[in-house]
Amino acid sequence: MPIALGGKGPVHGINVTPLIDVVLVLLIIFMVLTPLAEKQMFMRVPQYEPQAQPVPPEMVPPDQTVLVLKANGRVELNSRDESLAEAMAYLHAAYDGRLSRVLFFNAEDGVKYETAVKVLDLAHQAGVNTIGMMTDAPRQAP
Amino acid sequence: MKSDINVTPLVDVVLVLLIIFMVVTPLLQRGKAVDLPRARLVSELRHGGDPILVSVTPDGRTWLDKREVPLLQLAEALSAEMAARPGTPIVLKGDRSLDYQRMREVLLQVSKTRVVGVSLAATQVKPGEGL
Numbered sequence: 001m002p003i004a005l006g007g008k009g010p011v012h013g014i015n016v017t018p019l020i021d022v023v024l025v026l027l028i029i030f031m032v033l034t035p036l037a038e039k040q041m042f043m044r045v046p047q048y049e050p051q052a053q054p055v056p057p058e059m060v061p062p063d064q065t066v067l068v069l070k071a072n073g074r075v076e077l078n079s080r081d082e083s084l085a086e087a088m089a090y091l092h093a094a095y096d097g098r099l100s101r102v103l104f105f106n107a108e109d110g111v112k113y114e115t116a117v118k119v120l121d122l123a124h125q126a127g128v129n130t131i132g133m134m135t136d137a138p139r140q141a142p
Numbered sequence: 143m144k145s146d147i148n149v150t151p152l153v154d155v156v157l158v159l160l161i162i163f164m165v166v167t168p169l170l171q172r173g174k175a176v177d178l179p180r181a182r183l184v185s186e187l188r189h190g191g192d193p194i195l196v197s198v199t200p201d202g203r204t205w206l207d208k209r210e211v212p213l214l215q216l217a218e219a220l221s222a223e224m225a226a227r228p229g230t231p232i233v234l235k236g237d238r239s240l241d242y243q244r245m246r247e248v249l250l251q252v253s254k255t256r257v258v259g260v261s262l263a264a265t266q267v268k269p270g271e272g273l
Binding site: 117124 | 159
């Protein structure tokens with residue numbers, strides 16, 4: 001759009017260079033921030049059943065795996081006390097070629113959430129694809 | 143006579159890119175800010191778009207999206223939110239310094255809504271980095 005400036009002839013267009021500068025800087029800021037965004041892990045919470053009877057440990061079907069993370073860093077895999085590495089080796093073998101790769105997970109009260117997620121992450125790497133979070137406290141070791 | 147190059151297409155492209163990033167960025171970082179636990183194997187949310195976020199801050203307080211909701215009212219508030227936005231995925235963001243006990247209490251409240259699946263938010267670490 002031509003604007004007459006003191007009769008010295010028209011100026012063609014506005015100066016867009018500062019606009020481009022600002023927009024490019026904003027673009028770079030957003031491009032840097034976007035990969036820092038968080039990602040998710042998938043898990044399943046069992047439905048709440050207020051009247052459900054708790055299943056005693058000896059009644060758990062053999063293909064169900066229950067992993068309880070203890071405050072001392074060891075785990076209880078189907079009521080057997082094992083180290084984390086032993087449990088993951090077992091999961092690797094047990095879940096290979098299985099259709100339903102569900103792991104039921106619980107942790108003792110003193111365990112940090114960060115540690116629990118670390119163990120869930122290891123379980124994912126061992127082939128578990130669905131995690132059932134148990135919503136009642138594990139019975140404490142005597 | 144024009145001596146400059148034509149920058150209009152450049153400005154168009156850059157502005158469109160800028161708008162795309164401005165729209166995408168808030169979708170990826172929503173809810174209350176917490177220091178998330180780290181994990182190697184994570185997946186993006188596959189469906190449903192904009193998730194309902196349940197956040198638990200280090201002091202144990204619970205937040206539904208940006209609003210503070212006491213633990214005992216969480217199930218009710220979450221049910222209302224799920225009824226308003228059916229099919230929306232639910233993401234649980236817990237601070238990494240929390241005790242698991244608190245997360246279990248929150249999970250119990252979430253399970254009272256009879257939700258089928260919940261995602262746990264985690265920050266991805268690259269294979270080379272330590273957890």
